[in-house]
Amino acid sequence: SNENNEVVSETCADENASDGESSVQSSSTPSSLLVPDACGIVLAHVSENDWRVYSLMDRKRSSPIVPYGDVVQQLADMDIDATSLSGRTWNGQETGGQYEGYDKVDSLVPGIAMMARNVNSKKPNLLPFVPRVDEAGLTRQQSPGAGSITHYHNYTLFFTRDIGAGEELIMPNRATGDKSVRDQEVTEEDADENPTLFDLIQTGYCLDNIKPKKSRIKDAGRGAFATRDFEEGTIVAPVPVLPISRAALEFEASDGSPTYQLLLNYCFGSKDDPSTLFYPFGPWINLINHYPKTNVKLQWRNQKVPSASKDSVDMMMMMTMELVATKDIKAGEELFLDYGSSWEEAWHQHRQNWEPVTDHYSPGYVVDDTIRLLRTESEQKDHPYPPNIDTSCFYRYSDRTGEEKASIKKDSSDKVQTFQWKATKGLYDPKFLRPCKVLQRKETAKGRSGYAVRMFNRPGLDEAERIPKGEMHLVTHIPRNAIRITDKPGTTDQHLPGAFRHEINLPDDVFTTEFMKEFHN
Numbered sequence: 302s303n304e305n306n307e308v309v310s311e312t313c314a315d316e317n318a319s320d321g322e323s324s325v326q327s328s329s330t331p332s333s334l335l336v337p338d339a340c341g342i343v344l345a346h347v348s349e350n351d352w353r354v355y356s357l358m359d360r361k362r363s364s365p366i367v368p369y370g371d372v373v374q375q376l377a378d379m380d381i382d383a384t385s386l387s388g389r390t391w392n393g394q395e396t397g398g399q400y401e402g403y404d405k406v407d408s409l410v411p412g413i414a415m416m417a418r419n420v421n422s423k424k425p426n427l428l429p430f431v432p433r434v435d436e437a438g439l440t441r442q443q444s445p446g447a448g449s450i451t452h453y454h455n456y457t458l459f460f461t462r463d464i465g466a467g468e469e470l471i472m473p474n475r476a477t478g479d480k481s482v483r484d485q486e487v488t489e490e491d492a493d494e495n496p497t498l499f500d501l502i503q504t505g506y507c508l509d510n511i512k513p514k515k516s517r518i519k520d521a522g523r524g525a526f527a528t529r530d531f532e533e534g535t536i537v538a539p540v541p542v543l544p545i546s547r548a549a550l551e552f553e554a555s556d557g558s559p560t561y562q563l564l565l566n567y568c569f570g571s572k573d574d575p576s577t578l579f580y581p582f583g584p585w586i587n588l589i590n591h592y593p594k595t596n597v598k599l600q601w602r603n604q605k606v607p608s609a610s611k612d613s614v615d616m617m618m619m620m621t622m623e624l625v626a627t628k629d630i631k632a633g634e635e636l637f638l639d640y641g642s643s644w645e646e647a648w649h650q651h652r653q654n655w656e657p658v659t660d661h662y663s664p665g666y667v668v669d670d671t672i673r674l675l676r677t678e679s680e681q682k683d684h685p686y687p688p689n690i691d692t693s694c695f696y697r698y699s700d701r702t703g704e705e706k707a708s709i710k711k712d713s714s715d716k717v718q719t720f721q722w723k724a725t726k727g728l729y730d731p732k733f734l735r736p737c738k739v740l741q742r743k744e745t746a747k748g749r750s751g752y753a754v755r756m757f758n759r760p761g762l763d764e765a766e767r768i769p770k771g772e773m774h775l776v777t778h779i780p781r782n783a784i785r786i787t788d789k790p791g792t793t794d795q796h797l798p799g800a801f802r803h804e805i806n807l808p809d810d811v812f813t814t815e816f817m818k819e820f821h822n
């Protein structure tokens with residue numbers, strides 16, 4: 302993917318040069334604000350509370366906005382609406398995270414997905430594809446890092462149509478909770494004033510300076526790498542942050558022991574006031590690991606500590622930081638922040654106490670790859686799957702034809718309904734994945750298998766997809782590829798007892814005593 306990216310950057314550089322715009326960058330602009338030549342996407346603050354994402358070049362429909370994606374954090378059974386994350390999370394089923402909780406899962410989609418507007422008055426031109434899921438090598442049998450990083454990554458955004466240079470990028474509105482959050486920030490006056498390409502290059506923040514890759518640090522998982530060279534003092538990424546209380550992240554591991562949501566590991570905190578944390582969602586900045594020899598640091602936007610008045614906290618305000626190069630960085634280098642000494646001590650302690658898990662466990666995505674023929678419920682009595690494993694089917698209850706609906710037996714004594722599975726457009730979207738139990742397997746002469754299953758509901762399923770209470774819903778002729786081996790709720794690594802949890806501590810000159818006092822009440 303390294304080579305891939307290089308190729309893309311080159312093409313971008315050419316396009317940029319040919320429109321003559323990049324040579325206009327005047328030397329009077331402070332170098333710390335200059336958008337790099339090959340940059341493809343920028344964030345522009347149209348006004349203080351209205352910031353938007355723009356493409357700096359012509360782009361083709363169906364191409365990824367960059368050839369890799371950001372991480373997704375799954376919030377398990379959390380009361381989002383009591384926090385400033387309300388209206389900024391998605392239903393967990395949109396990202397395939399529906400089994401990460403018992404009752405309710407919400408997804409945070411940091412980076413461009415959360416930064417681009419999703420105003421209802423505008424047609425979206427971005428669409429995410431399903432994220433990849435894996436432990437980045439940190440298995441619970443082998444690594445003290447197991448359960449300390451999100452398994453959901455590479456959540457790539459694609460253009461839904463051709464895009465011209467200077468066009469705003471718009472996300473589909475999938476927010477749960479207070480859906481009006483981003484709409485509210487758009488006032489009548491600034492309705493459709495788009496900055497010129499020249500303005501974007503002069504005053505924007507480049508959003509594709511960082512890419513994800515496996516970290517060079519042992520047990521750290523994935524890391525953030527520079528996509529181009531940076532001089533010391535250059536801004537690498539804008540980092541909007543949302544305040545969130547530590548109490549909101551309290552959580553129980555699968556054995557009931559008190560811990561925190563995995564999100565804690567991605568939040569910033571201060572020494573002064575451990576009760577208030579800040580969730581950063583700058584592009585790929587969630588992937589920056591700790592290392593004492595740092596090459597980046599965080600500072601407040603324009604180097605001004607914002608005032609956190611009671612009003613703005615009530616409005617669930619968002620503030621912006623900047624990620625700045627503290628030395629010259631070469632393209633391909635990993636970025637490192639200083640997480641602070643208490644983080645370092647906590648990690649050291651955790652390493653010392655860590656013991657490998659020896660239970661029979663294999664994550665759903667691994668078992669799914671391994672198993673060709675699925676076992677029926679009765680076969681599983683003799684040869685069970687690992688205890689954390691469930692089966693799920695891609696199925697749309699709402700797909701039934703009028704004829705099929707009419708044929709539903711009105712006789713209330715017979716609650717068994719049987720349908721034949723069919724592939725329909727868009728069916729393989731993670732939101733149509735739901736629990737199902739395999740009752741029967743039929744193999745054809747060609748070695749293909751077809752299954753009969755009983756379908757179930759799960760929390761978070763759209764209303765139209767729910768099987769009515771009391772109905773036994775059977776579906777036949779399901780192919781193997783429409784059935785997935787999934788994880789039982791509460792069994793994945795982010796629920797693992799004793800998994801490492803610690804926020805990232807930023808220095809006192811970022812979270813000044815005064816600033817933190819304003820948040821504390």
Ligand SMILES: C[S@@+](CC[C@H](N)C(=O)[O-])C[C@H]1O[C@@H](n2cnc3c(N)ncnc32)[C@H](O)[C@@H]1O
Binds near residue numbers: 372449520521587590
């Ligand atoms: C903000 S995340 C960084 C991205 C993370 N590596 C990932 O793959 O998603 C912070 C977490 O990364 C891991 N991490 C960061 N720096 C580390 C280090 N120096 N050694 C071990 N783990 C580290 C820890 O699990 C930490 O809680």
